[in-house]
Amino acid sequence: xxxxxxxxxxxxxxxxxxxxxxxxxxxxxxxxxxxxxxxxxxxxxxxxxxxxxxxxxxxxxxxxxxxxxxxxxxxxxxxxxxxxxxxxxxxxxxxxxxxxxxxxxxxxxxxxxxxxxxxxxxxxxxxxxxxxxxxxxxxxxxxxxxxxxxxxxxxxxxxxxxxxxxxxxxxxxxxxxxxxxxxxxxxxxxxxxxxxxxxxxxxxxxxxxxxxxxxxxxxxxxxxxxxxxxxxxxxxxxxxxxxxxxxxxxxxxxxxxxxxxxxxxxxxxxxx
Numbered sequence: 001x002x003x004x005x006x007x008x009x010x011x012x013x014x015x016x017x018x019x020x021x022x023x024x025x026x027x028x029x030x031x032x033x034x035x036x037x038x039x040x041x042x043x044x045x046x047x048x049x050x051x052x053x054x055x056x057x058x059x060x061x062x063x064x065x066x067x068x069x070x071x072x073x074x075x076x077x078x079x080x081x082x083x084x085x086x087x088x089x090x091x092x093x094x095x096x097x098x099x100x101x102x103x104x105x106x107x108x109x110x111x112x113x114x115x116x117x118x119x120x121x122x123x124x125x126x127x128x129x130x131x132x133x134x135x136x137x138x139x140x141x142x143x144x145x146x147x148x149x150x151x152x153x154x155x156x157x158x159x160x161x162x163x164x165x166x167x168x169x170x171x172x173x174x175x176x177x178x179x180x181x182x183x184x185x186x187x188x189x190x191x192x193x194x195x196x197x198x199x200x201x202x203x204x205x206x207x208x209x210x211x212x213x214x215x216x217x218x219x220x221x222x223x224x225x226x227x228x229x230x231x232x233x234x235x236x237x238x239x240x241x242x243x244x245x246x247x248x249x250x251x252x253x254x255x256x257x258x259x260x261x262x263x264x265x266x267x268x269x270x271x272x
Contacts, residue, residue, distance in 0.1 A: 009181060022210055038202070055150050057143040063122040065096055075161075
């Protein structure tokens, strides 16, 4: 555990400098991460990183997303598949969600699998921004904008779970004590991620090298903390918010992973 934890801690330290070129406007040490949450108590979002092959609009608000699989696991009753498509350098992205699997159904309403290719049948699309105000809902997303974004990105993030949600968060402070590591971030609005956390504090967190999308998948319980409980962490979060011109955080959070493992894309992207 000790050697593995040291490698994880070193990875965080390396990413502070490696990711800086992606976010030149926010001049404060940080590491972008992706929170995977679900609404079912005691469950973790199953997550994967998949090369994206393309998208196909089906209707005014429906979109098929083709990926190189496999899924992190098959969805069960009441669970959906969520695809996170993001251009990290432009602070822009979209989240495409299938509908939940009904009792007794096969997977065909949610996805189709042909060899190592998966088509996710998106029923809902939301916009995503890499900021403490991480998600804004629109009644209708211009599907041509999603298609245009996809031409410039190589990988999509996947999550499976009840109301599975993937949200980007900047980690502004990391602490290592004994055989544990703690990650700290702040939020600005109580949006979908927070609604999931109200019913389920179990979280999966992807921390990736944004050049090749390899990195770590961490799982643990996230907790809200008060500024006086971790003053150094709170100071770093506030300074990070100030650097992004985001005001003050309304809530601050600490994740102490119970487990972590290295993760890489399911296949190498063929895009340049």
